[in-house]
Amino acid sequence: MAEVEEHVPLARHTTIGTGGPARWFARPESVDELHSLLGWAAARGVVVEVIGLGSNVLVHDQGVDALVLRLAGGLAAAHVEGEVLVAGGGAANAVCLHRARAAGLGGFEFASAIPGTAGGGVRMNAGAYGREWRDVLLDAIVVDADGPRTRLVADLDLSYRHSGLRPGEVVAQVRFGLEPSTEAAVKAKAAELLAQRKATQPTNKRTFGSVFKNPSSDLGAGRAIEACGLKGHRIGGALISPRHANFIENGDGATSADCLALMAEARRRVHEQFGVELEHEVQFLGPLELPT
Ligand SMILES: Cc1cc2nc3c(=O)[nH]c(=O)nc-3n(C[C@H](O)[C@H](O)[C@H](O)COP(=O)(O)OP(=O)(O)OC[C@H]3O[C@@H](n4cnc5c(N)ncnc54)[C@H](O)[C@@H]3O)c2cc1C
Numbered sequence: 001m002a003e004v005e006e007h008v009p010l011a012r013h014t015t016i017g018t019g020g021p022a023r024w025f026a027r028p029e030s031v032d033e034l035h036s037l038l039g040w041a042a043a044r045g046v047v048v049e050v051i052g053l054g055s056n057v058l059v060h061d062q063g064v065d066a067l068v069l070r071l072a073g074g075l076a077a078a079h080v081e082g083e084v085l086v087a088g089g090g091a092a093n094a095v096c097l098h099r100a101r102a103a104g105l106g107g108f109e110f111a112s113a114i115p116g117t118a119g120g121g122v123r124m125n126a127g128a129y130g131r132e133w134r135d136v137l138l139d140a141i142v143v144d145a146d147g148p149r150t151r152l153v154a155d156l157d158l159s160y161r162h163s164g165l166r167p168g169e170v171v172a173q174v175r176f177g178l179e180p181s182t183e184a185a186v187k188a189k190a191a192e193l194l195a196q197r198k199a200t201q202p203t204n205k206r207t208f209g210s211v212f213k214n215p216s217s218d219l220g221a222g223r224a225i226e227a228c229g230l231k232g233h234r235i236g237g238a239l240i241s242p243r244h245a246n247f248i249e250n251g252d253g254a255t256s257a258d259c260l261a262l263m264a265e266a267r268r269r270v271h272e273q274f275g276v277e278l279e280h281e282v283q284f285l286g287p288l289e290l291p292t
Pocket of ligand 1: 015049050051052053054055056057071089090113114115116117118119120121122123124125126127128165169170171172202203207208209210283
């Protein structure tokens with residue numbers, strides 16, 4: 001079984017860079033190691049959490065009383081088989097895109113600027129520019145304390161930033177169905193999408209991506225928060241991005257409590273002005289809660 005470390009700081013495993021330690025932490029490198037760790041946790045009644053690149057999580061400042069897993073080794077690698085990209089759940093999207101491009105396969109460019117992993121993308125049904133995980137995913141190997149099981153995309157209940165994965169279920173491997181393209185075309189498309197993103201989002205700041213889901217296609221969360229005059233609003237070391245109001249930046253020594261307080265304020269003000277209750281997209285690790 002992979003080594004289980006204790007009291008491992010999680011801030012460096014998240015893109016926002018806040019939060020306390022994991023009570024237990026391990027980096028499984030194979031399905032067998034992962035299964036053993038899940039058995040270890042089940043035998044002790046320990047909750048299991050997974051972290052990918054930590055690009056859509058907010059960790060409690062006091063830490064997380066759980067076994068936090070970060071997939072590594074073979075579970076973070078990717079390769080191509082014909083027109084299928086096979087990726088470990090912990091493989092970074094950038095690595096997946098690199099493999100697809102080198103093999104002249106297109107269809108994954110939309111994910112090039114989503115700074116996460118293949119498995120985190122399943123959990124979130126991540127998407128951008130009109131495409132999302134469910135459009136390219138064929139199936140996934142999902143592991144829980146009972147062992148691995150292959151789940152077809154139709155069985156994963158994927159919808160807008162939602163999946164039917166249950167707590168303690170870990171995506172160990174995915175298969176993406178891609179289409180023939182050329183290395184040059186994939187490179188050009190990815191560069192075009194990245195440029196679009198840089199023009200509208202705070203890509204050079206510490207954030208956790210979208211804070212809230214868009215309430216509807218007519219009302220974006222960012223536009224609603226901006227209309228409440230909250231762009232640049234600061235609490236402690238965190239601020240609502242002056243560039244895009246659905247992002248929170250770690251300006252200067254922010255804590256997760258600062259981020260949560262900003263989220264609560266944005267939610268309160270949007271409810272007052274639009275009568276809409278924003279639902280958070282960022283995932284909480286530890287006992288974090290927004291006031292109703
Ligand atoms: C600058 C920036 C831009 C972003 N742009 C976008 C965008 O355009 N579109 C978009 O959809 N998202 C975007 N995001 C958010 C984020 O990148 C995605 O949600 C991404 O898919 C999260 O992947 P991750 O591996 O980092 O997961 P994490 O953030 O580490 O975790 C997110 C959730 O997935 C779970 N999880 C992670 N790995 C696994 C696994 N192997 N098995 C089971 N559950 C797992 C975690 O427990 C958690 O609940 C952006 C984030 C940033 C910082």
